[in-house]
Amino acid sequence: MTSNLANEPARVAAMYRKMLLIRAFEEAAGESFFAGNVRGSVHQYIGEESIAVGICENLRDDDYLTSNHRGHGHSIAKGAHPRAMMFELFGRVGGTSNGKGGSMHIADFSVGMLGANGVIADGCTISVGAAQAFRLLGKDSIVVNFIGDGGINRGPFMEALNWAKVYELPVLFVCENNQIAATTTTRLVTAGEGIAKRAESFGLPAHTIDGNDLFEVDGTAARVIGEIRNGSGPQLIQAMTYRLRGHFAHDQAGYRDPAEVEAALGREPIARTEAWLRENGMSADEIAAMRAEVDSEIAGYVAEALAAPWPDEGTAFTDVQDVGAPVRGEAVQ
Amino acid sequence: MTSNLANEPARVAAMYRKMLLIRAFEEAAGESFFAGNVRGSVHQYIGEESIAVGICENLRDDDYLTSNHRGHGHSIAKGAHPRAMMFELFGRVGGTSNGKGGSMHIADFSVGMLGANGVIADGCTISVGAAQAFRLLGKDSIVVNFIGDGGINRGPFMEALNWAKVYELPVLFVCENNQIAATTTTRLVTAGEGIAKRAESFGLPAHTIDGNDLFEVDGTAARVIGEIRNGSGPQLIQAMTYRLRGHFAHDQAGYRDPAEVEAALGREPIARTEAWLRENGMSADEIAAMRAEVDSEIAGYVAEALAAPWPDEGTAFTDVQDVGAPVRGEAVQ
Amino acid sequence: MTQMTYAEAARMGLREEMLRDPAVWALGEDLGYEGGMAGQYKGLQDEFGPDRIVDTPISENTIMGAAVGAAIAGTRPIAEMRFSDFAMCAVSELVNQAAKARYMFGGQARVPLVARMPIGIRGGIAAQHSQSPEAWYTHVPGLVVVTPATPADNRGLLKAAIRCDDPVVYMEHKGLWGVAGEVDEDDQEPVPLGVARIARAGSDVTVVSWAAQVAVALEAAESLAGEGISAEVIDLRTLWPWDREAVLASAGRTGRLLVVHEAVRVGGFGGEIAAEVAEELRIPVARLGGARIPIPFSVPLEEAYKIKADRVAARVREMLA
C-alpha cells in the first residue's frame, strides 16, 4: 500500500535524511569499533533504516519506544541525539547514560526512548506495563515495541501479546523480520506460518509489509498507530527486511550466501528512497549535498567523542539506588 | 467422534472402574485433608476423570506423562498405585516419594509418570526435552503433557509448542479446559479464540473435544497418539471439562454460580459412562458392587496410611545429591 | 492500639497508600475475589476497581515485566508473585531490568516497584512453595530487600516499600499471615527502611534474625534468661540495606554474635553478617540456618529442617561455654 507520503516530497526528503543519519551513524560506529575506540557489541541497523524511520515518523514525543539489542536506529528515529549516542558508544561524559550503558543500553527518556535492551524480549513485557501506566494516568500515548524474528520465540514476548490484548492496551509490536538471529536462520527454529499468524491467534490484527519500502511502512504505521490511539487495542506489524551486515560489527557473516546479500542490496531502503526522490524532483547534487552534510555531522560527533572527557571513576557509584546506595571503601565494597 | 471402544463393553467397564478409583481417591484425599491427616494443597480431579483415563488408556508404560498441580488423576490413570499415592499424601514411609514430595510431587517413574509439578507450565519444557531424549536414545516412546487452561498463558508452555514442532518431537499436549484457574475465569485473561488456534499457529494439529465423553477422549487419543508414534510430530488436544469442586480442598468455590455447577453435574463423566454401561448390559448390582469394591479399596489405603510409620527424620537429608550432599550437624548446616 | 494479624496489617498499609496516591496499584493472580493468598488484598478490588487491583493471566514474566514498565512510566506497581518460588519465573525482569534500569540509563529511569514475594515454610507445601531466597536479592545492586516480622512492621514497611523510588523485594513470611499483634492505627508513618529493631535487650550475646525466626530467637532468649543468660535479639527488618551500625554496636557490647535464619545456611545472608562482624570486631560469631536440602513435605522431615528455639539456645550456650 502507499500513503499520502507520496504527495509530500519534502517529508520524504526529511525521512530520507534521517535514514542517512542512521546509516552514517552505524558506519561510523563500526569503524570506531575497529579503530578500538568503541568497545563491546555494536549491532548495526544497516539496511533496516526505513522501518524505524517510517514507524517513528508517526509517533509523538510522549509516545514510548522500547527496543532490543539493535537499538541505534530506533533511538535516532525516535529523536535521541546522535551526538549523545556517539558519546555513549565511546563511553564519555555527555553520552546518553554518561558512559554507564553503552551501545546496548542507549536511552533518551526526554523523547520517550525507554532504552535498548541486552536481554531479548524483556522489552516486550516492559512495554505492556508502560501502556497500562498510560491508562492509569489518563494519557493517550501509545507504546511501540521493536522485536526481532528471533526474539519472537521467547516466552515473555508471547505472554505480552496475550496480556496486551486481554487489557486492550495501546501497544504496537513491530517485528523486524530480517530472517536471521545472529547466525541462525530463523525459519529453521520457528514453527508454523510465522509471527503474523501467531499474533492473530492472540486476537491482534497483524500486518506484514515490506519494511524496506518507506512508503509502505509510513502508510501502515500512520493508519495502525491512529487506530491504536483511538482504542483499537494492540496490533502487530511484521516488517520484512534484511540485515546487510553481520550480527554485530565483529561478525564477518561468513555463513551468508553472497548471492543473497547481493540481491538484498538491490532492495535496500536508502537506495530505493533515493531513487524515488530523484524521480520526484530532487537533484543528484542536492542528494550528494545532503549525504555530505550528514556524513560530516556524524564525523564531527566522532571527533568530538574522541576528544570528550572520560567519566570520573567516582560516577561508577552513583545512580544505583537511594536507600542502600553503595558507599566506596572496603567496608561495604 | 466415537471409537471402537463402543464395541468393547469390557474395556469400558475397566476404564469406568479406573474413573471410580480416581473419584474415590480424591474424595478420600479431601476428607483426609479436613480430618487433618493430609497437609498442604490437595487439588482434586473430580469431574475430569474421563480425560486422564481416556488418554492414558492409549499409552504404554514406557511412554512418559508430565503433570501439573492437579496430578492425582493423571498418576492413577498412568498406572501409579493409589496405595503408594495415599501414603505420600499422608507423608508416610511407603509413599511414592516416602513423604518428601506430597500431593504436588506425586511421581512413579516405574510407569512413566514423571511427576506432578508445583510450578505451572514448567512441565511443558521438561516434556519436550524428554521427547528429545527418546529420539537420541532411539526409543519410539512418546510424552504426554497435561496443562490447564490457565497454564496456557505462561511463556514456557508457548515456547514448548514452538520447540516441539521445530524438532517434530513425539509430544502430545493435553489442555484440560475446565474454564477456570483457581478463582479466575480464564476467558477473561485469555485473548483470542483459545488454545486450539494458538497451537495451530505453531503448526500443531489441535483437536477440541468433550473431555467428559470417555468415548470421544479414547477415540481421539487412540488416533492422535498413533499418529504421533508414527512420526506426525506434536499435536494438541483441548479437552473441554468442568472442575466440580474448589481449586483445592480448602476452597469452597463461593465464586461459582450454583446453576452452572448444577448444569455441569449433568455432564459429569462418571454418570455418563455409567449410563452407557447400564444400556450396554451392566446391571445396577454389578455397578454397585464395583463402586463398593473401589470405595473399600481406597478406604483400606486410608486406614493403612494412617497406621503407616512416619519417615525417620534422618531421611530428610538423603536423595539431595551425590557430590556435596548435606552432612548433618552445625558445621555444614 | 489495635490487635490485627500480619495479613490484615499489610492490607491496611496497602489500602492507606492506595488512598494516599492514585499511582499505587497492584497486579497478580487472583487478587480480586480471593483477595490474595491470605486476604492481604481482600476487598480492595471492590474499593479501588479492577484497574488498580488487577487480576492477571498466569504470566509471571509479564507480571514482573509489566510492573517494571509501569514503574518507569510513572506509577507505583506492586507485583504480587504469591510465592518467592514463583518469582523465580521472573528473575530476569527483576534483576536484569528493574534493578539495573536506573543505572544503565545513567539516572534517566526510576523503577519504584514492589516485587512482593512471600517466603518460608507454612507447613506441608514442600520444595516448590517454601523457599527463602532473600540472600539472592541482597546480592543484586539496585534492589532493596525487606523481611517484616510483625504485623506493625508489615504495615509500616510495606508503606515504606511502596514510597521507595527504587525497586523493593518485599518478602512476607507465609508462616506469619495469621499471627496477631499490636498496630497503632493512628500512626500512618512508614517504618524507615534500613533500621533494625531491638526486639529484646540483652548483654551476653547478640542474636540477629528476621521474619519468622525472630519469634524463635525471642523464645530462645526467654528460656536462656531462666538460666541467667542475657541474649539481645535484633530483628533486622531490612536485609538490604541492613543496619550494620546497630548490629556492630550490639555485638560490640555483648562480645558474641549468632545469626539465625530459616533459609539454607550455605550461601545465606547470615554469612554476610557474620563475616562483616568478624572482620570488624574479631569476636566469636556463629550462624544457624537450614540444612542444604529442599524443603520436605512430611511433618517429621519438615520439622527436621526447622531451626527451633532449643537449637538456638543450645548454640548460645556453646558460645558461652
Added chain:
Amino acid sequence: MTQMTYAEAARMGLREEMLRDPAVWALGEDLGYEGGMAGQYKGLQDEFGPDRIVDTPISENTIMGAAVGAAIAGTRPIAEMRFSDFAMCAVSELVNQAAKARYMFGGQARVPLVARMPIGIRGGIAAQHSQSPEAWYTHVPGLVVVTPATPADNRGLLKAAIRCDDPVVYMEHKGLWGVAGEVDEDDQEPVPLGVARIARAGSDVTVVSWAAQVAVALEAAESLAGEGISAEVIDLRTLWPWDREAVLASAGRTGRLLVVHEAVRVGGFGGEIAAEVAEELRIPVARLGGARIPIPFSVPLEEAYKIKADRVAARVREMLA
C-alpha cells in the same frame, strides 16, 4: 603437555566426553556455525551432527527445561546459556525443577545436566552481560557449582561435570576464553569436583579465590613476595562443594584469611567462606569483592569496579600490619 586456550581446552573436554558417551549432547543458540561464543563448540556439530549439538530457538526457559527433561529421561545434556545473565531467564527450570526433582520424587529421578553459564567481565559488555551470580547457586540444595580458572581445569572439570549424576552449574569466566595454559592431552581423567588447588604455597596469609580472580591473587602474591610477605593462593575450583578442609588447613597454618572474588561483595560467596573460617578458627578474616553496583560500560568505570592485584596486596599488608 600442550599449550591451548581455556576455550580450546573446554572444547577438547566436551569432545572427549561426547566420544566416550553417546548420551552426551548440547543445546543452545548458535552452537553450530558459530561454535559457541568463544569457539568452545567449534566443529562439534559437523562431527556429531545436529541432533547432538542442537541449535535452538531463542527460548531460554526451554533450553533449560528441555535439558531437565532430557536428563531425567536418561541423557546427559549440556544447556548452553551463553551468559549467566541470560540464565536468569530460566531460574525456575534450574532451581525449582533440576535441583529438586531427585529429592521431591524420593530418589526416583536423576538430573545429570550441565547448566553452562559463563560469568564475569569481558570488557565493555556492561550490566546485562557481565554478572557473576555464582553465590546464588551455592545457596540452592541439589546443585553443584563449578568455576574453572585454568585451561586444564576447564577441560577436566567440564568432564567431571558431564559425568556428574546431579545438576551442575558450570561457570566459565568470559575473561579467560583466550588465556592459554598447559594441558596434558594424554591424561583423560576428569578433575575431581570439590577439591581445591593450591595455586601458590605460602605461610603468612591464605588468599582464597576462583575463576579470573585467581590470576589476580597470584599477581598480588608475586609482588608481596618481593616485600618478604608469603601469601598462599588457593584456587577453589568448585564453590559447592567447596574444599573446606583445604581452606581451614591453610588458614590454620597461615593464621589469616582473605577471600577475593569479582562478584559483588555483599551477599557474595566470600561471606560463606570468611564466616566459616571465623567460626572455626577465630583468625583474622577479610573479603574483597565488587562494589554493590551494576557493571558499568565505560573503561574507567568498569576499571573502578574491578579488584586489581594492587588492592589485594594492599589488603594483605593491612592484615599483617
